[in-house]
Amino acid sequence: MDGVALAGIAAAVGTPFYAYSAGALRAGYGALAGAVAPQGVEVCFAVKANGNIHVLTEFARLGCGMDIVSGGEMTRALAAGVPAERIIFSGVGKTGAELRAALRAGLRQINVESPAELEAVAEAARDLGVRAPVALRVNPDVDALTHAKITTARKDSKFGIPIADIPALYTAAAARPELELAGLALHIGSQILDLEPFRRAWSAMADLIRALRAAGQRVERLDLGGGLGIGGEEQPAPCLADYARVIADTVGGMDLALTIEPGRWLCARAGVMVAGVTYTKPGDGAGFAIVDAAMNDLMRPALYDARHGVETVAAPRAPTDAGRCRLVGPICESSDDFGAYEGLGPLRAGDLLAFRDTGAYGAAMSSTYNSRDLIPEVLVDGDRFRVIRRRVGIDAALRLETPGPWQREEQD
Numbered sequence: 001m002d003g004v005a006l007a008g009i010a011a012a013v014g015t016p017f018y019a020y021s022a023g024a025l026r027a028g029y030g031a032l033a034g035a036v037a038p039q040g041v042e043v044c045f046a047v048k049a050n051g052n053i054h055v056l057t058e059f060a061r062l063g064c065g066m067d068i069v070s071g072g073e074m075t076r077a078l079a080a081g082v083p084a085e086r087i088i089f090s091g092v093g094k095t096g097a098e099l100r101a102a103l104r105a106g107l108r109q110i111n112v113e114s115p116a117e118l119e120a121v122a123e124a125a126r127d128l129g130v131r132a133p134v135a136l137r138v139n140p141d142v143d144a145l146t147h148a149k150i151t152t153a154r155k156d157s158k159f160g161i162p163i164a165d166i167p168a169l170y171t172a173a174a175a176r177p178e179l180e181l182a183g184l185a186l187h188i189g190s191q192i193l194d195l196e197p198f199r200r201a202w203s204a205m206a207d208l209i210r211a212l213r214a215a216g217q218r219v220e221r222l223d224l225g226g227g228l229g230i231g232g233e234e235q236p237a238p239c240l241a242d243y244a245r246v247i248a249d250t251v252g253g254m255d256l257a258l259t260i261e262p263g264r265w266l267c268a269r270a271g272v273m274v275a276g277v278t279y280t281k282p283g284d285g286a287g288f289a290i291v292d293a294a295m296n297d298l299m300r301p302a303l304y305d306a307r308h309g310v311e312t313v314a315a316p317r318a319p320t321d322a323g324r325c326r327l328v329g330p331i332c333e334s335s336d337d338f339g340a341y342e343g344l345g346p347l348r349a350g351d352l353l354a355f356r357d358t359g360a361y362g363a364a365m366s367s368t369y370n371s372r373d374l375i376p377e378v379l380v381d382g383d384r385f386r387v388i389r390r391r392v393g394i395d396a397a398l399r400l401e402t403p404g405p406w407q408r409e410e411q412d
């Protein structure tokens with residue numbers, strides 16, 4: 001990775017681990033921000049994709065804003081040095097405590113997803129004696145044509161407010177003294193490779209904004225969401241110029257402050273997960289290579305049938321065997337399976353494998369299932385590397401299980 005041998009990092013920190021290229025993070029932000037700059041679009045990184053504070057700091061230094069979905073992510077974004085006025089708070093279930101914290105911090109905008117949440121925001125603003133900057137998140141009823149578990153804007157989805165309900169709610173919200181109604185937001189899904197769903201959804205937003213304005217409403221901001229995919233073996237990623245053109249065609253020239261909230265596009269390709277082969281084992285058809293990473297470390301294959309490219313790291317032998325090989329982890333579930341791969345073999349115990357495009361939703365979604373460690377994260381910058389999250393092992397986990405005192409329920 002850049003100027004550092006992954007095998008050297010493996011020797012220093014042990015496998016498995018995540019490694020991110022700082023250069024690739026910076027280049028990715030530069031390319032995307034540059035492509036949308038002519039439309040005046042601000043880029044807010046979706047922290048959920050990779051919340052490591054050092055990754056956030058790389059983006060913050062470049063002037064990137066952030067899209068957050070919890071009080072925890074707010075703390076991370078602020079700690080990374082992102083100014084509050086560049087932070088947008090999304091999510092369908094923000095609690096009263098999170099809303100008050102957001103208002104106290106002075107975040108740019110709260111994207112509200114239901115009439116009930118609008119009431120909660122108004123109440124929090126009243127409590128604190130401030131006006132809450134809000135946008136209404138619209139559900140435009142558009143199918144993002146991606147995996148069902150990461151599509152978010154069909155009418156049966158839990159996200160956003162049905163587009164037909166927006167005009168009445170917008171008018172009512174604009175009249176409330178506790179609310180500063182800034183505009184609208186949407187996010188139609190993730191890993192989107194076909195630009196047409198974006199075009200359809202954003203065109204619907206343009207029509208909606210024209211209608212609101214014709215009715216005398218002020219609409220200043222439009223948050224276009226994230227979701228731009230990175231492509232894979234079957235379908236390439238859309239090119240940035242085409243993505244930017246869809247923005248220009250649909251909502252350009254409307255005198256709107258535009259924002260996008262990309263997560264995956266900015267960090268997926270900057271990261272790899274490196275795992276070691278523990279055993280090989282003959283199988284019915286394809287043989288198995290049992291690796292030391294598992295579904296708790298990289299959940300995407302088990303959860304979304306995602307497939308990540310895999311390469312051998314510093315393979316001591318040329319990959320001669322055309323045979324298939326299933327890469328599986330040690331967890332006691334059949335879903336702990338990264339898939340069948342051609343041309344890696346013949347693998348042997350001790351070989352290192354790099355799982356590509358795992359800088360997004362990799363470490364961020366990991367768990368300690370099977371009492372496994374949270375694995376280290378490493379940042380590579382040029383010819384240097386450093387650990388940016390230490391391994392969290394069983395001793396730390398057991399310390400959290402130090403029991404509290406026995407208590408009895410309070411009786412009135």
Ligand code: LLP
Pocket residue numbers: 046048049067090091150187189190191192225226227228261262263264265300304360361365
């Ligand atoms: N904005 C909102 C409101 C979101 O809910 C999301 C992602 C994003 C932005 C960023 O989407 P991106 O540009 O990264 O596609 N764990 C799944 C992805 C779930 C995405 C959830 N929301 C995966 O590993 O594929």
